Amino acid sequence: MSFNKLLEEQLKKYLPDAALLEQPAFKRFLEAVNESYESYERDRMLSGDAVSITASEQRMRLALQTIEDNVWEYDFEQRKMVFAQVNNSVLKLRRLEYVDKENEEWWREIYEEDLHIAVDTFRKYKQGLISKHSVEYRMHCADGSIKWILNRGGVIKRDSEGQVLKVVGAITDIDALKNIQAELRTTANRLSNLLASLQSGVLVEDEARRIVMANQQFCSLLSIPAPPEALIGLDCSQTVDQSKHLFKNPELFLNRVAEILEDRQPVTGEELEMADGRILERSYIPVFLDNEHKGHLWKYNDITKRKQSETIIRLQEEKYRNIIANMNLGLTEVDLEERILYANQSFCEMSGYSLDELMNKVAPTLFMGKGNEHFTREKLQLRAQGISDAYELAVRNKKGQLKWWLVSGAPRYNDANELVGSIGIHLDITSHKQLELALMEARQAAEESAHAKETFLANMSHEIRTPISAILGMSRQLGETSLDQEQSLFLDNINKASEHLLVIINDILDISKIEAGMLQLENIDFRPAELVEQAITLMTLRAQEKGLLLSMKMEAGPWPVIMGDPFRLKQVLLNLLSNSIKFTEKGGVHITFNTMSWRGNQLTAVITVADTGIGMDEATLKNIFQNFTQGDKTTARKYGGTGLGMAISKQLVEMMGGTIQLQSKPGAGTSVVLRIPFDIGKEKNIPVKEKQIIDSSILKDCRVLLAEDNEINRLIACRILEKHGLVVTAVNNGQEALNAMAKQPFDVVLMDMQMPVMDGLEATAFIRANISRDIPVIALTANAIKGENEKCIQAGMNDYISKPFEPSTLISTIAHLVGKQLK
Template sequence: MNPEVELQKKIVALEQQLEKAKREKKGLEKELESKNYFLKLFQEQLKEVDRLMEEKVDKKTLHLQSYANLALEKPDPVFRISFVGKLLFCNEAITKIGQEITMYTHKLNFDTFLQKIAELVEAQQTNVEIEVKTQNAYYSFVCVPIFKESYINVYGRDITTRKKVEHELNNTANRLTTLITNIRSGILVEDNNRKIVLTNQLFCDYFNIPIPASQLVGADCSNSAQQAKYLFKDPEGFVTRVDQILQDQQVVLHEEVAMADGRFLERDFIPIFDGIEYTGHLWKYEDITERKRTQFLLQRSEEKYRQIIENMNLGLMEVDINTIVQYSNLSFCRMLGYTQEEVTGKHAGHILAPGLTKEKENEIRAKRLTGVSDIYEMEVHTKEGEPLWLLGSGGPLYDSQKQVIGTTGIFLDITRQKSMEADLREAISKAEESSRAKEIFLANMSHEIRTPMNAILGMSRLLHKTPLNEQQVSFLKAITTSAENLLVIINDILDFSKIEAGKMQVEHVGFEIQETLRQVVEVLSYKAEEKGLLLRTHIHPKVAAVLRGDPYRLNQIFLNLVGNAVKFTNEGHIDIYADVKFETPQMQVIEFKVTDTGIGIDMEKMAHIFDSFTQADNSITRKFGGTGLGLSISKRLIELMGGSMEVISEKDKGTNMTFTLGFDIGNSSDIVKNDMPQNDEYVLKGSKILLVEDNEFNRFLATTILTNYGAIVTEAINGAEAVRICALQNFDLILMDIQMPEMNGYEATEYIRKSLQKSLPIIALTSNAIKGEKEKCLSLGMNDYMSKPFEEKTFILCCASWLGKKYENLKKENFLNIPQASYQKLYNLSILKEFSRGDQSFVQKMVTIFQDTSTEALVQLREYQQAENWAAIGSLAHKMKASIDNMGIQSLKNEIREIETLGKGDIQQLDIDRLNELINYVEEVINQVLHSLKEEELV
């Protein structure tokens, strides 16, 4: 509530109390007058008694006795005292106050009392009232001197109640005076005759009154308006208005008055009534100059920003708490086709239909009441029914008391943007459709070209193993070279497609830079030798022996750059440099250079050498061939790995291609091992393999290679035949082509998994080398993926790894949840062997320890599971993961860590079903490992 209104109420209440006290005082005064009248009568009676006593001296004693009897019967204290202070007589009321008159007079401060009596006698006063305070009460004593007889008759009355009322009235008046004195408004209280009852100093300051406020009480204010009118901007208007207010005797609140010096006062007038009787009024003046200035600045600011909003074609609307429109600017009305009159006072839901639903309205109201602003979009209809999209920004609207009274909304017409978004979505949809068509085309092209390429290269390698004369070797080399060149073109196009789609991924594994460059030189050396070129590598000693990064992409970059150098250099040399540009204890930034003495590049062609399908000169394509993608792919691969590349070249003087890449420093244990198993010719011996392939040459090639390594191969020409064969026979491994007639590889795999319930390893053999094909194969139940054409070594290694152990006993659901883990070799002792430095007893000891601790751990794991002690399970998993890692059990590497994380996490959010599933899987795999270790007699 407004503190000024509260103060006014308090003032009115205090005034009412004051008037009530005055009425009570008047009543007491009337009662006192009545007593005085009685006393006067009594005095006259005493005088008459005295006269009679003078006339009849002999009857004096009798008269005195009669008077004494009369006094003794009065309820109020009455006594007679001589001029010298001797008590002549008293009634019984005196004894109620004190047992002895000496005590009573002592309580009355007898010396002061006698002094006042002496003053009374000396002044020859015939009647005087003396107020005396006792210990517990107040008394009023009327003293009537009898000069002839030299004594005083004293008549007492208890006035304690009246004194308490007067004291309370005085306290109330003092509090009221203090309050009004300290209030931040000028206060003037006048009675019905315009006499000042109360005022404060601030009122005097406002009206330039030089007299202190305390001295104005009782002053006449009848002509005060005339005296003060010069202070106001409209002097006569001020006087007229004051007269009118006094005549109306009605409450006036918050009336503004302009002063001549530029200030503003706010005036309140409150009439005061005692019942229906007008007893006075209260004026209150407050300086609101600062408030007016703030309001003026705020109004100017609002007008300024309203104008800005208008100029920006932004719609502005203000609604109250009930969503009734209080204001809308012209821009908003123009947007929707309304006039301001048509909008003001209407429910916003009618104007912003159908976007502002009842639910949306309630949501917005709830946000505003909590002071929340937001941005939203809504579709509305214009007055003519046309659809319109608005972007709205809404915030709470406050009053002067910081109370939310509604919402302010600013609206922007985004219909055109929405239309553009729709067009953009359609364009994106078409682009995605085009991209999918492109991917399908690339997949088909890859399949159609790679399938015969697989047969050509495979048969060429097989033919190379047979006795050939010199001419046949030359022919075979030409065939192989042509096929490899064609394969390079296909790979370039597919790699470029992957990079364009953002689907190229970068590995982070250990490798030796010296071995990577050796492989590059080995691949390209025969071409360099043919042209009489010198191909050299220069690796700075500071370069770490083992780095962590993507050796495959690095090899691809070097093959492109060095291959181009060999292609475009007719004489001279090609040099490959590797040097440390920057290093820390954990990483090195390596600068690589490939320099040649070739044909170089013209300056005007340099800006386009990284463009796709572009070469420095059209004649180059005719003379040297190629897709023009090599440099573009290399640059993008370097950038993908966080590096940069630059080219410096001069026509006919050679080219210098420099790029930098950052690598983590690794160690020998980070290097990926990929060695062919011992006794290659027996690695697949006795393995039953089902080869599913519709291409005759590919079947012949794969069968020949597998048979050379001891495998027993059964062929199927499509997925339907493979399903029929698989239903009748058991195999150790299936090699599954993807694109086949009748039933493709996806459908066949799904049938074998779900219908035949067979969980043997299935490896996809596909010519689709585009990104996403591998993930699709794995998601449909296959265990690995190999792109054709493949290297014989890689092909045999893949088959050998999946045939290392068979896991038919694993449950189907575990296979479905973790497709690869269930079929990989269960353990790998290479880490232990590396640690052992050739000590086989060390390896056997570590395996024995693993068997003992794992058996015990599985028992504890079940106990904790039954007791639902999830934290203990997390701690146990933490202990188990080290031995699982050392044993190379890759199928549990992620699962044991997930168990640890779940066990140590929030119990309230624990996925118990997932945790139990993982525990069951870990137990099953470890039991299989222990069983396999016993079978291989390693423990």
Template sequence: MQEIEILKRRVERERKARMEAEAILEDKALQLYQVNEQLRQLNENLEQQVKEGGAKLQKSEKRYQQLIESVQDIIYKISPSGYFTFVNPVVEQRLGYSADEIIGRHFTELVVPEYREQLVNFYWEMVNSQKESTYNDFPVYKKNGEIAWIGQTVRLIESEGNVMELVAVARDITEQVATEDALRTTQTRLSTLITNLQKGVLVEDENRRIILVNQLFCDLFAIPLKAELLIGIDCSQSAEQSKHLFSNPEEFVQRINELLARQEIMINEELHMADGRILERDYVPIFLEGQYRGHLWKYADVTEQYLARESIRKSEEKYRGIMNNMELGLIEVDLEDRICKAYDRFCEMMGYAEEELIGQIASDLFLPEEFRNVFNEQQSIRIEGRATSYEIQMVKKDGSRIWVIVSGAPIMDEYGEIVGSMGIHYDISARKLLEQELALAKEVAEEARQAEKQFLANMSHEIRTPLNAIIGMTHLLFDTRPNKQQYEYLDILKSSADFLHSLISDLLDMAKIEAGRIEVQSHPFDLVGLLRTTQRVFQIKLENRPIELDLMIDGRIAGNYMGDDVMLNQILLNIIGNAEKFTEEGTIEITAKLKKEDNDTVWIEFKIADTGIGIPKEKLELIFQKFKQVNPQGHKHKGTGLGLAITKQLVELQGGTLTVKSEENEGTTFTFTLPFQKSDAEIVKNDYEIEEGSSNLEKCNLLVVEDNIMNQRYISGLLNKWNIPFTIAIDGRKAVEQAHKQQFDIILMDIQMPNMDGYEATLTIRNTTNLNQKTPIVALTASAMLDQKNKTKAVGMDDFITKPFTPTQLLSVIKRFLKAESLKTEPVQDEAPPAKVESLLNYPRIKDLYGDDTEYIVDMMETFLTDALPDFAEFQGLINAQDWVALSKLAHRLKPTLGMVGLTDLEEKMGQLETRARNNPQPESLQLIWSSITDKLENGTKEIQQEIEKLKS
């Protein structure tokens, strides 16, 4: 029950509460109605007011819109939170965005990121501090991604103390910012440059206050302050304060005042300091739009440069003085041969003042026309960067000529480019005159030498010819079994003839040695056999005299050696003959000793010691001099005084030495040492054995061509003695006739004969169809001169015998040629004469160049054939075109290649071609020289090819 009562009371309470809530809702509804009525009335009133003011507002907004659109700057509004609420159309022109693309976006979206925080703080401070207007600039992104700089003025729009919005007028200042940045960069660079410049710099304004100064300026003038502390200081008294630092203080102050007054640029002014330093000063006034705004001082310590320049100047003066004293004339020319500078000595040499020469073409002014080619060739070499030296004539101002040696060298600039040349001229006119006089003297001397040579040849012929007959007849008379008295007379006759023969031989030998015409012939010989033969000859000669001749030979000397045995034999005969002449009794010792060995070369020492009268010490130096005798008045033995002089030169000609030791009344010892090479070659016969006639010679037939009746008798007597058939022709013409009539095995041909001499006869026999075109021809000549020997070979003779000759010499020659040629008993058919081709290769020259290196020789020869030889084809074309300069250059280039492969004769002819083309070009003469070269070049090429094959095998 109690529970029911509780439930009833609860229901009652809920009913009352609901009734109260309904009453309240009715009351609220009434109030809301009343408020709505009031709002309706207010809206009606507001609508009326809006209608009345709308026209005015639209008119104002239109004027405002026109104003905004006419402005060329960007105008925008942003809310206090930073969002765009308005932007004028100019933004599209400046940034590329339309208004719709901007409005509603936050302003930071357009700002370059690194500037966003800075700009937000700027606006935040402006709003918080209630600043009405401020200016700021910053970079923004344009729509195309480019960056533009904006400079803007911002104003706050407030209402009742609250910021409603921000209005900004912004301008594109991109170009201005770029210009200012460039200006700041330039200023920074300039300031950095001046500060770090290795010269002292001071910049003052128009009132002489310091704007800029670097530390080096402070150091130069010992200013104890840092450079930055000097900015703004007045410098009007600085000259007075620092003048004590200069060697001429007052002049320093005066000069500064003068420069400041004149306000003109001055550079490289030299200042001498009291402490010995040298400064170089520049003064540069600064003007802006015509107004003086200050100046710049620049100081540099150039002490080292100054001292170096002074050293160079003094050196130039010294060497200029030296060159003037050395009589050297210098000029400098450009690439067009235009004179740039002429030194004093050159002007004096040529008779001009320097101002007369500057700008002139040197070759046109000084060079004679005949030297134009020489100059052009040298100039082309100099343009290639090489120095030249040559001799030419030059024309002086007065028209006279001088000879000069010109040494030219190219002048190069700092980049290594040739810009001209310098010529050093040395006057050699006096030397040239002396050369002409010497040439004339040489010509006279040459004529005298030729006269002497002709005299010796004539003497040789005129004296030797009868002497030959005398000696020959003496030999024949000995065979007639003379009685004792006749034998004595014949012996005296033979001794006198032999003595006369010795005198003539010595004179001719000395003449040949002095003319350099003695040839060292190297061939294998038996050295021991030669020594024993020499001993036997003198033993026979000394048979009835109280003199013993001993020979001692080193046991190590054996076998054959390569050398000139004939020359060695003459040396031994001269020295032993000299010992025999001055030794009355006692001994003569001949000693041969092996001195040393060097590979295949052996040095053998020969000593000839006698117990004769000896030589006084003060006379020892005379014995090797020509025509000198130790005691010409007091000794019974006479002579020319040439024997030992000839002997010494023959020893030295073979690379040996000859010495003498002697004691008066005790004897003399001659010692000479000669080099020989060991040889394995076999020697067919001993030339030192006296040969007799042989019966097999009876089958041969000889032609003797001799005009002298005594010589005819002498030769015919010998041939009859040996039972050799012969025919005599009295001159060259008769010899040619006999050559057509019958076949001969040997022709003995005299040289000097009437009607036709031996040379002409030999040429005729060799070059005409006859029975003896190939027959050996041996010259019989009274001349022993080398050029005569060469001439006999040139015309086709096979050998020669010098008159007077011994029977053994004649028989040896006859037997030698008969061994080489089979005996002819029947005439032979006509044949063309054999071509005598002498080798064009100079083997000694090749050996000098390459030694025994065969691979090197082959390489050089093959290189010549492949690389150099084809260029010879250009010569004929150059001769046809008469291009003498190119011809001379080609000859100069190819000339050495001929010498390198041993074609020395052609090398010499090529030199003639070069010289003639350069100095005196004549087409006919040059063609003749070239033809002579081509004639031999083909044969020379074949010889080279054969030599290559031989060396390779």
């Protein structure tokens, strides 16, 4: 056996860690020692022992100098630590020998916090507790650095009593190893914490299928009662066999594991059905190092909730797809370039295309043709902002037919919440659109009809009221002449007949205006007591003529001012009082005015008109509010009238927000009850009528231009004006009026609204633009349609008078305007 082998055997006995012999430095050291020994043997045989020993020592020293570890020897008797002279030693020692009574100088080379390790090791040698050692601690180097070292050694000499005399060893630099170990520990801790916190179950096997690592989630998923640490080193094949009963199909599970291990190919997202109903997702990764198989990594996830959610979502999606399909709604999905990715059967039927024909086609181009880039860009911008909208779209189907779709578009996102396109729900509204267009045409026709009706009413009002105005005017003029008793009787009947005809015409115009939506209510402040008294006053004479008692009663206490339309309310009261007087032969008519309820700033007035007249049966009551309806033919013949009064009253009351009810029996009279809400008004807001006093001196020699195409009305107006000292120039139309004004000045112009050649509006507009902006122009109109006065004012007229007019009204209006001009 070589010296090297003998030395190695001896070192194995004393070194604490046999692995030290495998270190490169020790390998080189042993080789150098062996070479020195062989050289020593040669020298001894050639030159003698003394020379050989000296050469051997030198070679030994050279061998020690070739290694990087610090080799040392400690002598317990001399308390001396000796290091071999090493040029490239791991420690840059300040000295090679340390001699001290208590080794204090050597201890100072050791890092303070680790000093106890070295002291304790030497103490154990002295006490005979150990024969070799291997410890790690830090030391100070000559360059000021601190290094981790591995100090290993053993006893090489004892005395006769077995006490340790010498210990030899070596110091190895493990500073880099310690840093690596620290990093490995940090990495291991991170991996351990990561595996522990993972929601996935992780299992790592080596190439022999022994468990290297597992986490708690893996144990929980596979119902393993032991902690993960207890699995390390176990045969995984046995663990798999013990867990197979957890799976719905155990044999399939085992066979699949064997198949995966044999193929050694990555597997991801494989789903496993468990016996308890859970669903696990398994992934497998084979581990290779330098193309050499080193083991397997298995990952398990419980995806039960996810699968349940996916199932619910799928069922809901199918449900809503079916709902959409059953509702004949077309569903499409498009990408960011409007290319069709999906379309349901309903959409295919709507468009006339098959699914294959639609896929990857640009939807706007397919159905709307080119030139719609702006529309497409606008919708894409809305989707990019997360905005959904609905819009109507005119499209062409496969046959080229024009269709209308109602489209509801919404942005479509992927799982990463990134916009990937749009979803569209389409409803074919072609028939509705056609109906809408038809309705628009019908509406236009209705508006044209309403306009025609308005024009007709205006013309009828003018054409009928003009002759009535002439009749009443001539009757008044005739009444101012000397008449005998019989002539006065005839004239009185003419006046009554004319006034009755005027009432009928007014009723017809009112009901027509209501039906045409042209009648508007005022909303002004008024005193209700005054209104009722005015109605009673107007009807008292008619009641007295029939010998009837007309009475009224208002609720006690001061009545507040209320807001509404007093003129239309008076019209309703006059209609009701007129009817009651007309159909009552004896007894009387009684009107009461009470309040039913107060709510905040509003009250409900209850007005009752009761009579002792002929009454009505149930059949008549049902139809009493219909236009042109009366009790029976005998009623119309005996009492006259148009049958419009009650219909007008009902519609006016309902326009005020109120109700009207009738109670009646044949021969027992009739009671009409009105319930109308009114807002509370203010005394200061009641309109005050200006008292106009006619000053004859103002009107004397006043030059009046009268434009009137009706000869009788022209004659009547001239006589009224001339009686008050006015100088009148009469013409037939607006053009003649302009011609007259060009020849001479006038103080006031009376302008009929409807005349041939040029009407009053055109003539007035010309006057204001070309002749005078100041001369008073008064409209004379037989048109009682709402809005006629606005037309007059807009044309530049100062005021208007409706025909037939009272002479006093005409004179006072002229005096009022002329008086303003003279100031």
